[in-house]
Amino acid sequence: MKNKWIISGVLTFLILGGGTYYFLYMKENIPMQLTASSNLIKATDEDVSEPQVELKDLKEVIHETQKLVVKIELEDGSLGSGFLYNDKGDIVTNAHVVANAKEVKVNTTDSKEFTGEVIGISNDTDIAVVRVEGLKEVAPLKIARTRTAEIGDEVLALGSPLGFQNTVTTGIISGLERDLNIDNFKYEDVYQISAPIAPGNSGGPLVDRKTGEVLGINSAASNQGTIGFSIPITDVLPLIEGWSETPMTSLPNVSFQSEQPLFDGGGSIEEYAQYVVNYFYESLNFGDYVTAYSLLGSSWQSKTNYTDFRKGYLDTTSVYVEEIILSNEEEAVTAVATIVADERNNGANKTARYKVTYELGYENDQLKLLSGKGEEIK
Incomplete structure (x- = not known):
């Protein structure tokens, strides 16, 4: 009987001691766990964060971009610019650069000349796509597919103003959501840029000065001052991609006078x-x-x-x-x-x-x- 009381006392002590320890442990640790960041939330935040964009030196951006910008010439001597958009050899340019032409001459920076076929063109939006078989499998420019520019962003405008192939001018995004009409084309929500552009720049890329990504397509310039306008690339990607996947079998007539006649030697x-x-x-x-x-x-x-x-x-x-x-x-x-x-x-x-x-x-x-x-x- 005495042994039973001893065993019972020991068990009671162990139960009370264990309960006290568990109470103190819960009191000390549970509040800390409640205030600690959730592993699930942490993992989710890491998963949805946007990838870091590599920042590049100015000369590096210019050099890498220049090689993928082309000069476009028509039979009548008019000219414009364009840039390699994908590995199918597709060149993005302005509709008014290749207006009413089925084939155009495409010159690259390393002095190679190709024949390009217009596979898509709009008579409302100043956008066109030219396919160059000789440029297939060439790595294209990087496109800012989801990111839009903001006022103050530093940009580069590349093209062939007055025939000077692959000229680079620098500036900033100086205005947003600009609307204007030129002939039959409607320019809506376009970027206003301070980088000087001239006849022959049209169709060239507007590039982020720090990353080298294409933000827009240079399209028009004001007659006064150094004000240019560039179509945001994100606004016309569906149109461009549609033509790349399914080229147009017949091209519409575009009532827009092509740009400047090509000067002898470009200057x-x-x-x-x-x-x-x-x-x-x-x-x-x-x-x-x-x-x-x-x-x-x-x-x-x-x-x-x-x-x-x-x-x-x-x-x-x-x-x-x-x-x-x-x-x-x-x-x-x-x-x-x-x-x-x-x-x-x-x-x-x-x-x-x-x-x-x-x-x-x-x-x-x-x-x-x-x-x-x-x-x-x-």
């Missing part, structure tokens, strides 16, 4: 020569040896194959043009440039300055570096 040959020399070294600076090599004339390329050309610049870590002096003789231009290069030499880095002299002239309507020579400035 003065000296200005174009300066652009070509700068673009040559810009391509080298980014390791884009293919584009740089394409700027050489056929005679130079016949004497120097691509492999040897590339090998000659592999130890150049960076290079830029310090000064260019141009002289013009009839259809040829001599460019004397001072360049600064950072080079690797037997494991050591050094900075050197060179004087280089180029002869430039036209081949198949494209200005090329026909010959060149250089010497180090001691």
Whole structure:
């Protein structure tokens, strides 16, 4: 009987002790769990957050974008711009750039020329799509599919104003939701931009200065001041994608006069020569040896194959043009440039300055570096 009382007392003590411990544990920990962030909510927040967009250097954005912007020419000599939208070889441009044309000439930055077919065009919205078979499988520009621009966003406008292919101007989004009518086209909720644009810019991309994403299609400019207008790409994506999936079998007549007649050589040959020399070294600076090599004339390329050309610049870590002096003789231009290069030499880095002299002239309507020579400035 005594043993039973002892066992009963022990059990009672254990029950009371366990209950007290559980009460104290609940009092200490449950409030903390109630105020702690939910793992489910945390996981959900991480899942729905938008991916971080990579920010890029200005020169990097320009270089990557320029290669995918084209000049569009019609038989009557009028011109405009466009940009590669997808890997089917589809070029987005303005309807008024390719109005009433079935086929157009498309020129790329590396001086290649293609024939493009208009596969979609609107007579209400100033948008058209040109398919270029030769540009299939080429990686296109990145499109801001869900993000719209805001006032103050820094932007780049690329195109071929007055025939100067792949000219870049900078500015900001200076206005939103602008409405205007030009001939039969209605421009609704378009961006107003401060980046200067001119005839030939139409159809070129409006690019985010920090990410390189296409925000809009440059379409019109004010006659006064440096005010331009760009159609938000998000507003016309369904139209563009519809034509890409199902090209139009017959094209409507578009009552809009095409832009500016193409000037001889797109401006003065000296200005174009300066652009070509700068673009040559810009391509080298980014390791884009293919584009740089394409700027050489056929005679130079016949004497120097691509492999040897590339090998000659592999130890150049960076290079830029310090000064260019141009002289013009009839259809040829001599460019004397001072360049600064950072080079690797037997494991050591050094900075050197060179004087280089180029002869430039036209081949198949494209200005090329026909010959060149250089010497180090001691």
